[in-house]
Amino acid sequence: MAVNWGGLIGVIVFYLIILGIGLYASKKTKGSTSMDDVMLAGRSIGLFVGVFTMTATWVGGGFINGTAQSVYDSGLLWAQAPWGYSCSLIIGGLFFAKKMREQGHVTLLDPFQIKFGNRMGGLLFLPALSGEIFWSGAVLAALGSTFSVILDIDTKIAVIVSACIAMSYTLFGGLYSVAYTDVVQLICIFFGLWLAIPFALTNEHVTSISETSSTWLGTWENRYAGVWCDLGLQLVFGGLPWQVYFQRVLSAKTARYSQVLSYAAALGCMIMTIPSVLIGAIATSTNWNETDYKQGITDSNIVLPLVLQYLTPQVVSIIGLGAVCAAVMSSADSSLLSASSMFARNIYKLLIRQKASENEIIWVMRGSVIVSGAIATTLAITINSIYGLFYLCSDFVYVVLFPQLLSVVYIDFTNTYGSLSAFIVGLILRLGGGEPLLNLKPFIEYPFFDDGEQLFPFRTFSMLMALTTLVLISLLFHYLFTKEILDKKWDVFKCVTNVPPPIVDTIKMKSIGVDTGDDFDTEVQDYDGLSKESEVKAGLDNPGAVIES
Missing domain, CATH: 1.20.1730.10 (Sodium/glucose cotransporter)
Incomplete structure (x- = not known):
């Protein structure tokens, strides 16, 4: 033709x-x-x-x-x-x-x-x-x-x-x-x-x-x-x-x-x-x-x-x-x-x-x-x-990102420890189910596994496990640090007790001549990364919200 x-x-x-x-x-x-x-x-x-x-x-x-x-x-x-x-x-x-x-x-x-x-x-x-x-x-x-x-x-x-x-x-x-x-x-x-x-x-x-x-x-x-x-x-x-x-x-x-x-x-x-x-x-x-x-x-x-x-x-x-x-x-x-x-x-x-x-x-x-x-x-x-790659990536969006989105919008107490743990758990569980479109063989046989087919809703299971991990690990580290079972110096992500001064308070301290230390510039740089509306919300409505520098 x-x-x-x-x-x-x-x-x-x-x-x-x-x-x-x-x-x-x-x-x-x-x-x-x-x-x-x-x-x-x-x-x-x-x-x-x-x-x-x-x-x-x-x-x-x-x-x-x-x-x-x-x-x-x-x-x-x-x-x-x-x-x-x-x-x-x-x-x-x-x-x-x-x-x-x-x-x-x-x-x-x-x-x-x-x-x-x-x-x-x-x-x-x-x-x-x-x-x-x-x-x-x-x-x-x-x-x-x-x-x-x-x-x-x-x-x-x-x-x-x-x-x-x-x-x-x-x-x-x-x-x-x-x-x-x-x-x-x-x-x-x-x-x-x-x-x-x-x-x-x-x-x-x-x-x-x-x-x-x-x-x-x-x-x-x-x-x-x-x-x-x-x-x-x-x-x-x-x-x-x-x-x-x-x-x-x-x-x-x-x-x-x-x-x-x-x-x-x-x-x-x-x-x-x-x-x-x-x-x-x-x-x-x-x-x-x-x-x-x-x-x-x-x-x-x-x-x-x-x-x-x-x-x-x-x-x-x-x-x-x-x-x-x-x-x-x-x-x-x-x-x-x-x-x-x-x-x-x-x-x-x-x-x-x-x-x-x-x-x-x-x-x-x-x-x-x-x-x-x-x-x-x-x-x-x-x-x-290419369609197989897209389907796999859309699975990752569901399994990995949806629990994180739910957390940042609706679950106040979650922290970086829970987020990282959930990312790892969701990734392993999803990859473990395999992907036929990419000839990716499963290394986890979920219930009802039959002749290479995953008949169990393992994507949703992986997502729920990631969400559960996010919540439980966040609660665990919050408990360990707030009850001083772990010294705050081990709060390496600086998100529970080893937290820098809230940015709004730091700005106020600086404005009245109080020495805020070397971290001030770094904090303000990160803070400027947000839009003006986000600055107001993050700094005034939620003074504890701090972006890791």
Whole structure:
């Protein structure tokens, strides 16, 4: 099959439109050296743009391709991402969005570093970063396969060009550009996929989906009940501790807006699920040997582009490809911005160079966008099991980060000793369960282990064990130090009794001429790493909160 030049020109025009919108939005941050402006759009995101960008963040290339693939492979019963992410957004709005926005944080990791210290926050950065990078790589890989089916061009070219476009406007405009392009991208996803549905449903090679419902709805097996519950809970609670979500929460004009955005995006996810489910059902109901494809589907990853290419007119398939491109870029640019924001602020500013100016941090963030994009692009091109890597990283986010998030928001007495212990326990228990997608053999056989399969909900078990460890170890060390069973000099993390003077008290002492010692400058440097709103909250409402220097 020759290159589809008409389709290629259409995609180029679409990319130019997205690039133009992204660069136009970047004018809002032109010359700005404020982290709030670049990373959080000046905390000025309103309801209209906010709902679109929050929804588009979840409804990406992995979402629409993955939902169609899941319906085709296992049936609607196992397509858990749509309702799982929707529930996650609702829970985020109810219990986390308002609290995080009121605290005035800049990134997801800020409260971790406030409570557990900069170094522990740096350690927790690793699973957060991995999730964002591998997610970007996964959706770029999906885009490459879509291009190869519909346009018959080299997947490497498609991946590289798409990544460069997303990086370019993210580089200059930050969240403003990402949010404004998300509006256009979500509209393209909605109309592009819905336009294809009537043509695909009425194609002569497609049996009525009402007659094949027993196949595409899926079947229930009690044997896999634990697995189903495990994956569902992972999507619901593991969908919370992501910077892409909290970047939008923290950019909302008010704490109330941040909640509304979460609820509206939950509804948006469910609405945007419908065309992908229908495409999966159509693929299941198609006699592919009678189409121009002339073979069965051997790679279910390309179910959606196959339906667009072989069951709809060429013009419609090109418009559908535009929808896939939009979905991929809406996910990729968000993840690149999220990863670079966390590195620039939580690693570079608070761990490497505490005296860095905001302008310096912004340039570090821009450099990080390029590095993150290059890594994600390389992964998409070279690693076949990119989806396996993403699934594993999303497991780590659930098992390792969710207990920590719950702790910093709702459990006051936890400390760094509990946090580090929980990190280690969760990591070991999760890796012990293995990962078939990566051929990672299990070294822990959980209950109901059967012929290499973990039928026990071991991910949720690992998360609960990590949470339990976090609470118990924190209580243990608090008891040992406060009861003077251990001398306070052994409080090496300086989080129980061997704690530096509270920062606000130190500042007050300094202002009246009291010598506060050599540690004063270090403490103030760390304190300046927080946003102004976080300073007030951390220093006045919680005078004991100290960031480890």
